[in-house]
Amino acid sequence: MNVKMTLNGEPFSAETPSDSLLVDVLRLNGFTGTKEGCGVGVCGACTVIVNEVPVASCIYLAALAQGQDVWTVEGLTTKDPALLDAFVEKEGMQCGICTPGQVVSAYALGIENPKASESEIREFMAGNLCRCTGYVTITESVRTYLASK
Ligand code: FES
Ligand code: FES
Known part of the structure; x- marks a missing residue:
């Protein structure tokens, strides 16, 4: 098709x-x-x-x-550079496999709930698994991105 x-x-x-x-x-x-x-x-x-x-x-x-x-x-990262800037600034990535999905989900949260609390960020991002960062820097990256909106 x-x-x-x-x-x-x-x-x-x-x-x-x-x-x-x-x-x-x-x-x-x-x-x-x-x-x-x-x-x-x-x-x-x-x-x-x-x-x-x-x-x-x-x-x-x-x-x-x-x-x-x-x-x-x-x-998304071209349309909204703050997205990538936040992950770079807060070092919310390591492996390159999970990171694109984390970045895309952060963007989606920015649409759905740009004023999300930390617990809301963690709940929304729960479907994006990371096996190495422990989620702290990812959560900080998402919070930094949302603050830019
Ligand atoms: S590769 Fe699609 S959810 Fe894991
Ligand atoms: S940074 Fe990708 S699995 Fe942890």
């Missing part, structure tokens, strides 16, 4: 099998910022925004994105 969407604010289309997952279509077309960790919708590494809502692109058919407004970490 030919899947068409708005991707990072630009028209995008790709020929792909009808059962392709969105994470695969993105990565095969150069949007490698979106990572695949668990592949079963649990870790959050593959998070992208579809119509202003975070989705796990590893369990989301590309066909469902037909005609939708999709944003990846590449587009």
